[in-house]
Amino acid sequence: MPRCWLVIVPRGTAEVENAGTPFGAGVGVATSPLRPASWQHRIAVELAFTPVDSPCDIASDQRQINGTELLVGAVSSWQPVLCTKPGLLPYAYGVVSDALARQQIRADVEGAPGMVAVNRPLPEEASTPDDPILYAPLSASAIAVGFNVERVPSLATTDGRLQGVRYSDINLTPRLVAKMLTQSYRSQVEIGGSRPYAWDDANSIHMLSDPDFLRFNPEFALWQSGSGKHAGGLILPIGSSDLARQVWDWILADPEAAAWLAGAPDEWGMVVNPLYGTTAESNSTGIAFAAPPPDSFPKSDPYCFQAAALASGVVPPPLCSLDWMPYGATFAEAAHITTTANDRSKTSLNQFAGTVDDVWKRSSAQSLGRRTIFGLTDLPSVAKSGLQSARLSQAGDNGADRRFIAPDAAGLGLAVESMKADGGMLRLDPAAGDPGAYPLTTLTYAAVRPFALEDDEREHYAAFLDHAAGPGQTPGQKLGQLPPGYLPLPESLAQVTAAVAADVRTLQPPAPAPADPAPAPTTTPVASTAPPPSTSATSAASGFPPSAINPSRRQSGPAATSDTTPEVVAVAAAPRPTESISQLTPVLAVGVGRYAVAVAAVIALLAALAALEVTKRPRRRFGAPVASATNGAPPIGVVSVHDVAPSNAAGAQP
Numbered sequence: 001m002p003r004c005w006l007v008i009v010p011r012g013t014a015e016v017e018n019a020g021t022p023f024g025a026g027v028g029v030a031t032s033p034l035r036p037a038s039w040q041h042r043i044a045v046e047l048a049f050t051p052v053d054s055p056c057d058i059a060s061d062q063r064q065i066n067g068t069e070l071l072v073g074a075v076s077s078w079q080p081v082l083c084t085k086p087g088l089l090p091y092a093y094g095v096v097s098d099a100l101a102r103q104q105i106r107a108d109v110e111g112a113p114g115m116v117a118v119n120r121p122l123p124e125e126a127s128t129p130d131d132p133i134l135y136a137p138l139s140a141s142a143i144a145v146g147f148n149v150e151r152v153p154s155l156a157t158t159d160g161r162l163q164g165v166r167y168s169d170i171n172l173t174p175r176l177v178a179k180m181l182t183q184s185y186r187s188q189v190e191i192g193g194s195r196p197y198a199w200d201d202a203n204s205i206h207m208l209s210d211p212d213f214l215r216f217n218p219e220f221a222l223w224q225s226g227s228g229k230h231a232g233g234l235i236l237p238i239g240s241s242d243l244a245r246q247v248w249d250w251i252l253a254d255p256e257a258a259a260w261l262a263g264a265p266d267e268w269g270m271v272v273n274p275l276y277g278t279t280a281e282s283n284s285t286g287i288a289f290a291a292p293p294p295d296s297f298p299k300s301d302p303y304c305f306q307a308a309a310l311a312s313g314v315v316p317p318p319l320c321s322l323d324w325m326p327y328g329a330t331f332a333e334a335a336h337i338t339t340t341a342n343d344r345s346k347t348s349l350n351q352f353a354g355t356v357d358d359v360w361k362r363s364s365a366q367s368l369g370r371r372t373i374f375g376l377t378d379l380p381s382v383a384k385s386g387l388q389s390a391r392l393s394q395a396g397d398n399g400a401d402r403r404f405i406a407p408d409a410a411g412l413g414l415a416v417e418s419m420k421a422d423g424g425m426l427r428l429d430p431a432a433g434d435p436g437a438y439p440l441t442t443l444t445y446a447a448v449r450p451f452a453l454e455d456d457e458r459e460h461y462a463a464f465l466d467h468a469a470g471p472g473q474t475p476g477q478k479l480g481q482l483p484p485g486y487l488p489l490p491e492s493l494a495q496v497t498a499a500v501a502a503d504v505r506t507l508q509p510p511a512p513a514p515a516d517p518a519p520a521p522t523t524t525p526v527a528s529t530a531p532p533p534s535t536s537a538t539s540a541a542s543g544f545p546p547s548a549i550n551p552s553r554r555q556s557g558p559a560a561t562s563d564t565t566p567e568v569v570a571v572a573a574a575p576r577p578t579e580s581i582s583q584l585t586p587v588l589a590v591g592v593g594r595y596a597v598a599v600a601a602v603i604a605l606l607a608a609l610a611a612l613e614v615t616k617r618p619r620r621r622f623g624a625p626v627a628s629a630t631n632g633a634p635p636i637g638v639v640s641v642h643d644v645a646p647s648n649a650a651g652a653q654p
Contacts, residue, residue: 008043009033050479056083056090063460066094067101067117069331070243071444073380073483074139078464078472081480088463095330098242099295105133105447115448115461119242121423122447129510135424136446136500138468140416140487142379142407143243143331143440145172145234146338146387150371154224164369170390171216171404174254177234177247177392178261180207180374182276183301183321185232189273191305191324202269206232208372211268216404226370227341229325235334235343235375236297238327243378243442248293250430250439252278253395261290275300297376299325307359310351316359319347323360331378338375339385341366379407380485394439395430403435411438412487419443426493443493450504462504469497 011017011033014025023030033039056079065075075093083090094113096104101116106126117138127133149167153160183189187206189197204210208225225231237244251257263282265271277283278290289300304318326345328334337343342365353359366373375387382389391404405411415437419426425445433439446465450458467480473488474481482488489497 004047004049006045006047008045009038010041010043011038048477050477051080054083055080058090060089062090062092063115063457063464064092064094064111064113065115065117065446065464066096066104066113068098068119068241068243068444069095069237070119070141070378070380070442071117071139072332073384073485074468074472077479077481077483078467081471082464082467085463088460091460091464097240097295099240102447105449108452114453114457115446115464117444117446119246119442119444120427121425121445124423127424131449131451132507133424134448134450134500134503134507136448136465136468136497137426137443137489137493138446138465138497139444139482140412140441140489141444141485142412142415142438142442143247144377144379144382144407145170145177145374145390145392146335146377146382146385147374147390148338148341148371148387149373150226150369151223152226152370152372154222156222158222166371166388167219168388170388171393172390173212173216173393173402174251174257174395175260175266176207176210176213178251178257178272179210179212179270180232180234181236181247181251181297182261182273183233183299184270184273184276185210187228187232188321188325189301189303191303191319191321192307194305196303199271199274202265202271204268204270207374210270212266212270216402226372227366230341230343230366230373233325233374234297235325235328235337235373236299237331237334237376238296238329240295242295243331244297245293245295246430246440246442247297247376248290248295250395252290252293253430254398255396256398257395273301299327307349310353310359312352312354314353314356314359316349316353317356319360323347328375331376332381332384334375335377335381335385335387338373338377339387341371341373343373378485380483382407383484392439394433394435394437397435405436405438407438407440409487411436412441415439415441416443416487416490416493446497446500448500448504450507451509453504458504462501465497465501465504469494469501 011029014023014027014029017029017031017038018025018027021031031038033042072093072095075091079091079093082088098118098120101113101118102122104112105116106122121135122133147167147170149170150164151162151167153163157163179185184200184203185206186200186203189200206225206228207213208220208231214221252261258278260266261272261276261278263272263277263279272282274282274284276289278288280286280288283289299321301321304320306318307316309315323345324347326343328337342363344362346360346362348361348363350359350361374390377385377387379389381387389407391406393402393404397403414434415428416426418433418437419428420432426443428437428439428441430439446468448461453461469489471480472482473494475484475486475488477483
């Protein structure tokens with residue numbers, strides 16, 4: 001494949017570059033960058049390109065996987081390698097909400113995915129020994145606040161050499177993020193320059209002028225914002241997700257942010273937008289917000305700005321908060337909007353509009369060198385878009401010298417090490433992590449029901465897990481590797497995924513306990529008053545107690561290694577009791593059930609002989625008296641089989 005480079009040749013002023021040539025300084029730099037004096041300063045960057053076509057057969061069947069958007073980047077890299085392996089089909093990954101993915105994995109309908117990717121487990125009752133749900137770690141990543149903020153001079157600026165240069169570091173606390181999410185800065189509700197509320201009189205116009213922000217980012221006191229609207233709010237993804245819930249959990253776990261959301265003003269008098277008060281008393285609707293914490297980012301303020309009629313007589317349509325700050329469709333789109341500093345909002349008034357539809361025109365992107373915009377996105381999208389990401393403080397770290405943690409390998413690694421078991425998964429407690437753990441780190445898990453799959457499906461999904469646990473955890477830009485924005489799984493978690501892959505291949509349903517043999521029938525059935533046999537006694541006799549079958553016990557596969565961390569052992573082995581391997585039903589072994597066949601054959605023979613004996617007796621008309629040794633009446637406790645036979649239309653026994 002041909003090699004390609006991008007070559008940058010630095011140039012100086014016209015006086016320097018044109019020296020010794022007929023060209024003067026007034027015509028600009030007129031010499032070639034290829035001349036030796038200039039070329040010797042070149043900067044060469046080798047370029048590599050990912051193939052744009054796919055080796056996967058687009059006409060073949062597919063194995064469906066649905067789930068969180070956070071796994072899209074990894075699957076996009078793994079898929080072209082997986083589909084070239086013999087016997088495997090392409091994997092179709094569909095982004096759906098985590099709640100919907102959890103519903104789909106339980107649905108026994110045509111077209112339901114055989115595997116889903118989620119960040120929170122299903123309810124515990126969803127997994128049973130007869131139909132277990134297995135969880136396998138796939139990737140470690142995080143949610144991030146991406147930003148594209150350039151230095152715009154203000155009256156306090158003393159050195160203009162940094163003008164237009166993008167900031168690389170911004171520090172944010174849970175309370176500052178809460179202010180951005182709750183439309184509490186004045187720039188979020190003062191649409192079109194209006195002042196609809198009085199509750200925000202003491203609130204800052206936007207975050208970059210908030211003393212709460214400036215105390216942790218003092219350099220911003222020397223510069224101004226290029227866009228007040230975008231400095232007071234976040235570009236947010238629409239829809240629900242476990243990632244959104246994790247952001248709110250982090251905010252609500254912080255005492256400083258929680259008190260502010262409950263209605264207490266901060267040290268400078270700023271208060272929460274009353275529509276987001278987390279107590280009934282602080283909320284203008286009388287209903288507490290975030291009870292329970294939401295799994296989305298609602299824009300609750302209903303204010304709409306009404307512009308005056310135009311000279312043409314056209315009355316502009318109202319301009320509401322969703323028009324003022326639109327959502328992005330996904331976390332990736334939120335990153336793209338932030339990168340381009342173009343939210344595509346229709347907020348530019350067309351004074352010459354002849355129709356209502358033509359009044360509000362799409363605004364242009366922010367000018368280069370004056371861009372100011374923040375977006376809530378995921379770490380793979382940040383890496384792909386070339387954004388900077390904010391450093392965040394942990395929930396509960398409310399001191400003046402609090403620590404701000406970047407979403408880098410160190411911060412994510414400490415967060416993964418701090419995670420605790422929760423319903424079969426590892427999750428980060430936002431208030432109890434390592435002091436250096438990035439607070440919005442998350443693990444994405446595959447959830448699969450092996451007993452709901454056909455044999456070939458089990459093999460294909462197991463192959464996906466094998467790649468995710470092995471080559472898929474190698475960082476790199478090549479196909480099949482783990483792209484930027486993800487942290488490779490620790491070896492202990494990769495071993496869990498490999499073990500689950502083996503379970504998906506080999507795990508067998510528990511065998512039903514043999515039924516108690518029925519008593520041999522007599523010539524005349526007798527009503528019995530004895531209680532039914534005990535279920536526990538039956539289980540004990542059969543050697544299969546009700547809880548003996550383990551959903552995570554597999555027949556074969558690699559054993560757990562000795563270097564697995566205690567936390568991971570707890571997650572991997574929690575559903576695996578210590579009963580002997582004989583309690584698991586082998587595929588070919590006969591076991592104690594081999595005696596049941598002989599017993600059943602004897603019972604069947606006795607029943608046939610008894611039935612033959614009954615048929616030898618003479619039949620009589622329905623209702624005729626039965627001869628008896630006790631005055632012609634049937635003996636007590638004995639019911640004649642002839643007395644309960646139905647009659648035909650003529651009243652005669654057929």
